[in-house]
Amino acid sequence: MDERHLSLDTLAVHAGREDFTALGVHAPPIDLSTTNPLPDIELGGRSYESMAGGGHPDPDGGAVYARLWNPTVARFESGLARLEHTEEAVAFSSGMAAMTAVVLAAMAESGGRHVVAVRPLYGGTDHLFGSGLLGTEVTFCHPHEIADCVRDDTCLVVLETPANPTLELTDIAAAAQAAAGRPLLVDNTFATPVLQNPVDHGAALVLHSATKYLGGHGDVIAGVVATDAQWAAALRRVRAVTGALLHPLAGYLLHRGLPTLPLRVRAQQSGAEKLTGWLTSHPAVERVYYPGLPECDPDQLVGRQLRGPGAMVAFELAGGYAQAAQVTERVRLFTHAVSLGGVDSLIQHPAALTHRPVPPEARPAANLLRLSTGLENPDDLIADLAQALHGAG
Numbered sequence: 001m002d003e004r005h006l007s008l009d010t011l012a013v014h015a016g017r018e019d020f021t022a023l024g025v026h027a028p029p030i031d032l033s034t035t036n037p038l039p040d041i042e043l044g045g046r047s048y049e050s051m052a053g054g055g056h057p058d059p060d061g062g063a064v065y066a067r068l069w070n071p072t073v074a075r076f077e078s079g080l081a082r083l084e085h086t087e088e089a090v091a092f093s094s095g096m097a098a099m100t101a102v103v104l105a106a107m108a109e110s111g112g113r114h115v116v117a118v119r120p121l122y123g124g125t126d127h128l129f130g131s132g133l134l135g136t137e138v139t140f141c142h143p144h145e146i147a148d149c150v151r152d153d154t155c156l157v158v159l160e161t162p163a164n165p166t167l168e169l170t171d172i173a174a175a176a177q178a179a180a181g182r183p184l185l186v187d188n189t190f191a192t193p194v195l196q197n198p199v200d201h202g203a204a205l206v207l208h209s210a211t212k213y214l215g216g217h218g219d220v221i222a223g224v225v226a227t228d229a230q231w232a233a234a235l236r237r238v239r240a241v242t243g244a245l246l247h248p249l250a251g252y253l254l255h256r257g258l259p260t261l262p263l264r265v266r267a268q269q270s271g272a273e274k275l276t277g278w279l280t281s282h283p284a285v286e287r288v289y290y291p292g293l294p295e296c297d298p299d300q301l302v303g304r305q306l307r308g309p310g311a312m313v314a315f316e317l318a319g320g321y322a323q324a325a326q327v328t329e330r331v332r333l334f335t336h337a338v339s340l341g342g343v344d345s346l347i348q349h350p351a352a353l354t355h356r357p358v359p360p361e362a363r364p365a366a367n368l369l370r371l372s373t374g375l376e377n378p379d380d381l382i383a384d385l386a387q388a389l390h391g392a393g
Contacts, residue, residue, distance in 0.1 A: 008083065008194060013259040016079030028075060030252045034066045052240050054233030066248070068240050073251035077224065079258050080214070083193040084206050084226035090235040091224045091251060095189070095209030096124050097244035098223030102185055102205055103134050103156060104242075105234040112153035118143055118175070119362050122164040122187065122209075123355035126362065129158075140362070143170045146178035160187035161196075162306075165314050165350040165370040167289045169301045176202025183231075189213070189341070194265040195307045205231060210254055212341030216264055220253045222246050264343065264375065268311035271378040275371065278382045279315050284323070284389050286367070289314040311373040312340060314350075314364075319393060321366040324349055326392035328369065333376060333384040340372035345381055347371055 006014075020026065038044030039062060047061025051068035063069045073091050081089040092098040107113055115138045117129050129138040139149045146157060157179040161170040167190070176184045185205040186198035192213045198206045208214055210222035225235055239245055276290040291297050292309030302309050317323045327347070328336045334347040338354055348354070350364045373381070 009262045011082055012079075012262050015082040015258065016075040016077075016255055018078070019075075028252055028255045029072065030248055031070060031072050032248050033063075036063045036065070038062060038064065051236070054235070054237035054240070067243055067245055070245070070248050070251065072248040072255070073246050076246075076251045076255040076258070079255060080193070080208075080210075080224055081226050083258070083261075084188075085193075085197045085199050086206065086226040087229045088232035089224050089226040090232050090239060091210070091222060091246040091254075092239060092244045093223070093246055093250075094221050094244075095122075095207070095211060095223035096128065097242075098207055098209075098225050099125055099128060099158075100134065101235050101238040101242070101244060102207065102225060103128075103136060104238050105231070106156040106183060107134075107136070108238075109234055110153075110155040112155035113137055114139070114151050114154045116141060116146060116149045116154055116157045116179075116182075118146065118157070118159035118170060120163045120166055120168060120364075121158070121160050122189075123350065123353075123358050125158070125160070125187070126355070127357040130357075130359065143175060146175055147180065150178070150180050150182060154182045157182050157184045158187070159184070160189070162190040162291055162310060162312065164190065165289075165312075165348075165355065165364050165368065167291055167296060167310075167312055167314055169291055169297055169299065169306070171299055171301060172198050172201035172203055172305060185225075190310055190312050191306060192261065192265055194262045195269075195310055196305060199226070201305060204228070211339060213265060214254055214257060214261065214341075216257045216261065216342055217253075218339065218342040218344070220250045222250050222254055224254075265311065266308070267375055268373045269308050271376070271381065272311040272313050272371075272373040273309065274378040275373060275381060275385075276313055279313065279385075282389065284318055284392075285315050286318045287316040289368075313371045313373065314368055315371075316365055316367045317369065317389075319367070323392045324367050324369050327385075327388045330388035330391045331384055332387075333381055334371070334388075340370075342372070343375045345372060345374035345376055 043061040047058035077089040141149045183204040186203040189209045206226040
C-alpha cells in the first residue's frame with residue numbers, strides 16, 4: 001500500500017515496524033547489546049568505517065558497536081522521519097545534545113560560524129547560543145529581521161514555532177525565504193508532527209525535544225532531528241564522535257509512544273482550548289497566550305501552517321510575580337514542574353526556571369505562567385486553577 005495515502009494516525013501506529021514480521025515479533029524488540037560479534041576483520045572494519053563516517057551499517061559487517069548504531073533506536077528514527085515527511089531522523093541523548101550536534105555539523109559542513117537565532121527560544125537553546133561554548137557568533141533577532149541578519153558566513157538559522165514560552169508563531173515559509181539558502185532549523189517540539197511539518201514549508205531540519213510529546217509520559221529524556229539523508233549523515237558523524245547517543249531503552253519507549261501521539265495531542269489540545277476560554281474571562285488574568293486566539297495568530301498560520309493550536313497555554317496575572325508564585329504553590333492537580341507534553345498537566349514559571357539564564361531583555365515577564373495541558377478532564381483542571389487563583393488573591 002502506498003503510504004502517501006495513509007493518514008497520520010495509521011502511520012503513527014505502523015512506522016518503524018517494517019522488519020517485525022521477518023523478526024517474528026509483534027512488539028518493538030529492545031537490543032541492549034553494547035558490542036556485536038564481527039563476521040571477520042575486513043567486513044567488520046568496513047561497517048565500522050561506514051558508521052563512523054555517518055553512514056549505515058554494512059549488511060555483511062554488522063552493527064559493531066552501540067555508540068555507532070542500535071536497531072531499537074533506528075526503528076524510532078525511521079518512524080519519526082515518516083511522520084515528519086523527511087528521509088531520515090537522528091536521535092540523541094537529549095534535545096540539547098541534538099541542538100548542539102546540528103550546530104557542530106552546520107559549522108563543519110559550511111565552514112562558517114555565524115548563527116541567526118530567532119527569539120523567543122527555549123531557555124536552554126538561548127543559553128547555549130549566548131554562552132559561546134560552541135565557538136559560534138550568534139545574532140539574535142525577531143522573525144522579520146532574519147534577512148537583515150544573514151551574512152556570508154551564516155551556517156544556520158534557528159527558530160522555534162510555536163515558541164517557548166509565549167507560543168509566538170513564525171511563518172516558516174517566509175523564514176526559509178529570508179534565510180536565503182542557509183539551512184533553517186525549526187524546533188517543532190510544541191507542535192509535534194501531528195500539528196505541523198516544517199519541511200513542507202521550507203525547513204531543512206526539524207528538531208524535537210523528544211522528552212516532551214513524543215515520549216509523552218515523563219519517563220524518557222531524548223532529542224531527535226528529522227532531515228534529509230545528507231544532513232542525517234553529518235549528524236551521525238557528530239553523534240559518533242561526541243557519543244551523544246540515545247540509550248536503546250529510551251528508543252524503545254519513544255517508539256512505543258508514537259502510536260498514541262496523535263490521540264494524545266488532539267485530546268490535550270481540546271483541553272487547552274477549554275482552559276483558554278476560561279482564562280480569557282477571568283478577572284485576575286491580564287493576558288492569555290494561545291495560538292487559537294485571533295490576537296495570537298495575526299498571520300492566520302493556524303489552518304495554513306499549523307493543523308491546530310496545540311496544548312500549551314501561557315498567561316500573565318494582574319497580581320504580578322507574587323500572585324504567580326502563589327498560584328504555583330496552591331495548585332493540586334497541576335504539578336509545579338518544568339518540562340511539558342506529558343499525560344498529566346504541569347504549571348511552570350519560565351522566568352524563574354527554564355529561562356533564568358536568558359538575558360533580561362529576552363526573559364519572559366515575571367507574572368507569566370505556562371501550562372502544559374494533560375489528559376485530565378478540563379473541567380477538573382479549571383476548578384483547580386480557580387481555587388488557586390482565588391487563594392492567591
